[in-house]
Amino acid sequence: MKTLQEFEAFFQKEMMADLKILDQRRRDQVKRYTWIVLLTLLGLLLCVVLYLNFGRHSHSSAAGYIYLITGLAILITSAIVMSTWARDKTFYQDFKQKVIEPIVGFVSPDLQYEPRNFIGADSFQRSRIFMKTVDRYTGDDMVQGKIDKTQIWFSEVKAEYKSTTTDNKGHTKTTWHTIFKGLFFIADFNKHFQTSTVVLPNRLGKGVLGNFLNKMNWVRREKHVRLEDPEFNKHFVVYGEDQIEARYVLSTALMQRLTEFRKKHPNPIYVSFVNSFLYIAIAYQKDLFEPTWFKKLTRFSLVKEYFEDIQLAVSIVEELNLNNRIWTKQ
Amino acid sequence: MEGGTGLLIALGVFVLFAILGYNRLIRLRNMADKAFASIDAMAKKRYDLIPNLVATVQQYMQHERATLTEITEMRAKAVSGNLSDNEKVDLDNKISRAMGGIMVAVENYPDLKANQNFIQLQGSLNEVEEQLSAARRAYNAAVTDYNNACQMFPSNVFAMVFNFRTKRLFEISEQERQNVDVKSLFRSS
The missing domain is CATH 1.10.287 (Helix Hairpins)
Structure with missing residues (x-):
């Protein structure tokens, strides 16, 4: 690191x-x-x-x-x-090439950067984190590569759904709502597993009422899994198809690591384990890896932010100990 | 007459509660039993690895013959069946300890440590241990739900009437709280 x-x-x-x-x-x-x-x-x-x-x-x-x-x-x-004339047409492209690409290479030479590519909508849906049907999906700034033994992919993505309302005059109005906007990260997990386990931010707390409401869920096939780590339960709520496999994936060590990771980053974190892959979605308000017109590019505090956002994604491998391949999966 | 209707309604409500309470206890007990059965399944998976492990290490390990024989015997006893739950748990713990001992002893045999077969076996063993630990945690969660129902009002009334008894939790050892990594035993020794 x-x-x-x-x-x-x-x-x-x-x-x-x-x-x-x-x-x-x-x-x-x-x-x-x-x-x-x-x-x-x-x-x-x-x-x-x-x-x-x-x-x-x-x-x-x-x-x-x-x-x-x-x-x-x-x-x-x-x-x-x-x-036309006044616009610097290649500025955006050059910014990605001269600023973001070198930073990605600096973080790890094993990573490749494609400014226009992004994690596909099918992967996004396969993660089973967000159950809403996606109507519009975009993204950019794809990074992929292998950190030691772990293959990773991440990019910025934005998923939206639309709702249409018709007023009494017969005018239909379409409104777009954001399902998720931020960093979407996929890693090859270090254990084999068949069923899906989803870890969501616990917005309802771990009191009697919060626990009761968290148990109620009609949108997903995964059932509520109550884990034994109170600190972890304060931050997350877990749903899994299989009670044992959910615990196999979320070992006590991994729960602690996820709690630590959550404490370090204020943004909402969504995690899922599907088909031996780990998915992590970190919500951001700001657009990631984009130039700003009114800030000096030579200022370290600005460029530092790009570095930190990339480093955050790459650090997941280390923070969650994904290179620890002591099981049968290599 | 009106008093009679009221009594009937109260009785109906009580019977309904009793049915619901009883069914809930049954459901929770079944879940706990199912979780115990999966611990058993995982333990069996581990037993299946033992002959393999013994076969792989015995050519190398000269001084641990006795331990290897002991493990083989314990395994034979475990898979023979007709053991009570408590006996099973005890035997399981003994096997865990003996296997831990072997893994520490492996340190003295560099050839064995480098053996591809052994490395693979070690991975499988780590995996089974972790699955076993997950099954125990799942069992504990299920038993906690069941025990809560047995002890908390109002379901404890039905638990008492229908003779539901609380179950014992598995003690999760400190070692199990960490990722079960056989290799880490070497580092500490």
């Missing part, structure tokens, strides 16, 4: 030169956009002033329209200029 100090050294030595160029391009684009916005506002203001002074007193209504049409033309022109 790389430390933050090591990363800072790498950042200064290997990334700085590229970052400076990228940051210049970012600033140029922000500058261009600022000018365009200013000029557009000026043009619009001019139209309004001219209309108030001359158009209003004119006898024909056509004269009034001239100012309106001119104003619209100004808006359209600036929009076109902003999306």
